[in-house]
Amino acid sequence: MDHVFHRNSKSAYPIAATGEGPYLIDAAGKRYLDGSSGAAVSCLGHSDRDVIEAIKRQLERLPYAHTSFFSTEPMEALADELIARAPAGMQRVYFVSGGSEAIEAALKLARQYFVEIGQDQRRYVIGRRQSYHGNTLGALAVGGNMWRRQQFQPLLVDVAHVAPCYEYRERNSDETVEGYGRRLANELEAEIQRLGPESVIAFVAETVVGATLGAVPPVPEYFRLVREVCDRHGVLLILDEVMCGMGRTGSLYACEQEGIVPDMVCIAKGLGAGYQPIGATLVQGRIHDAIQRGSGFFQHGHTYIGHAVACAAALAVQRTFVERGLVERVRSLGVGLEARLRERLGSHPHVGDIRGRGFFWGVEFVAERATKATFDPALKINARVKAEALQLGLLCYPMGGTVDGVRGDHVLIAPPYIVTEAQLDELTDKLGRAVEATFSS
Numbered sequence: 001m002d003h004v005f006h007r008n009s010k011s012a013y014p015i016a017a018t019g020e021g022p023y024l025i026d027a028a029g030k031r032y033l034d035g036s037s038g039a040a041v042s043c044l045g046h047s048d049r050d051v052i053e054a055i056k057r058q059l060e061r062l063p064y065a066h067t068s069f070f071s072t073e074p075m076e077a078l079a080d081e082l083i084a085r086a087p088a089g090m091q092r093v094y095f096v097s098g099g100s101e102a103i104e105a106a107l108k109l110a111r112q113y114f115v116e117i118g119q120d121q122r123r124y125v126i127g128r129r130q131s132y133h134g135n136t137l138g139a140l141a142v143g144g145n146m147w148r149r150q151q152f153q154p155l156l157v158d159v160a161h162v163a164p165c166y167e168y169r170e171r172n173s174d175e176t177v178e179g180y181g182r183r184l185a186n187e188l189e190a191e192i193q194r195l196g197p198e199s200v201i202a203f204v205a206e207t208v209v210g211a212t213l214g215a216v217p218p219v220p221e222y223f224r225l226v227r228e229v230c231d232r233h234g235v236l237l238i239l240d241e242v243m244c245g246m247g248r249t250g251s252l253y254a255c256e257q258e259g260i261v262p263d264m265v266c267i268a269k270g271l272g273a274g275y276q277p278i279g280a281t282l283v284q285g286r287i288h289d290a291i292q293r294g295s296g297f298f299q300h301g302h303t304y305i306g307h308a309v310a311c312a313a314a315l316a317v318q319r320t321f322v323e324r325g326l327v328e329r330v331r332s333l334g335v336g337l338e339a340r341l342r343e344r345l346g347s348h349p350h351v352g353d354i355r356g357r358g359f360f361w362g363v364e365f366v367a368e369r370a371t372k373a374t375f376d377p378a379l380k381i382n383a384r385v386k387a388e389a390l391q392l393g394l395l396c397y398p399m400g401g402t403v404d405g406v407r408g409d410h411v412l413i414a415p416p417y418i419v420t421e422a423q424l425d426e427l428t429d430k431l432g433r434a435v436e437a438t439f440s441s
């Protein structure tokens, strides 16, 4: 009898037994090309020797020391490494164990920052519809995916939500791209005005929306306008780069391509690349300074923050990115991945949109291209594509509710940064066959 409380208790999961580069191999010996790096996690594939050796070395030296007593060498070195390449002005790194924790830390730190600087009337956070920031209660409250929130609503703090930047469906036909971005920034500003500009703490957004929308990049200028709105009202801009950060879009931080700098940025998946559970919240120097000058104590913390082995693993991952030029590789091979996806799937009658950046792509399915009509959610189109792909030995990350939390289907493609061109061919070929099989059955 199976005693694991699995994610889905109606599903049977194969046992993942070993990893070999971008492939996972199950206990029966079947090989799966990891076309989504799990959930955009395993950027270095599943058997990177340098990272494994770094973990072993740290385990031999020191597995763990509680952060209320000590700092550790790998934590200090990882913070240095991250700050050296972080968006301008980032000076401190708060380490946690995953993406949700990174968001929780950012939310609490944002509130405490204002308390420390004498603006304790600030109490509201604004998020965006159709965003995902994690499953802990604070992160879930900021997230805007209705299906995920619904049954937990009574437990969630009150967060305002504005529109996502989702050009494929939400830019009006008579609107320019610039006009669309401006309309969204205006909506944010109106929401800040409605809540009272002196009472808003932060605006939280994924730079490129991952799981819930399917790799949707912002339109040009959107984030520059958002930055201006936040600055006008002293509102902090917290970017969630848990999924889209650490090279996934072809730059180490996705916001580099927007030409803006956030007040805090949350990272996780590509930080440890799945070799250890780790996340982090990077903060502007002035935020840390306010705490240092004030109470001196960020009233937060978990037992495993800054775990020595997790930090050693992430340090090895980040150094590997640099030594092997992997972010540049994502940028250049990403062009070919896009071309392959468009060629293989672009004219399929049920593929409505292909969007993304670097090694981060979403394929959105529609019942009819002209009207962008969605499929009946009961058909579970996205789950069927996943199942067909699995049969063929390909992992892609499916999601339903793309449009409004209920309607819409997409799959996410996010291969490890180490894949070869031949493996990108394999990925697109298997995805194409999975899509064809889904719609022919």
Ligand SMILES: Cc1ncc(COP(=O)(O)O)c(C=O)c1O
Residues within 6 Å of the ligand: 039, 098, 099, 100, 101, 103, 132, 133, 134, 135, 206, 210, 211, 240, 241, 242, 243, 244, 268
């Ligand atoms: C954008 C984003 N933020 C936060 C999270 C939560 O991260 P975790 O599952 O590590 O708690 C995720 C996870 O998918 C995510 O994609």
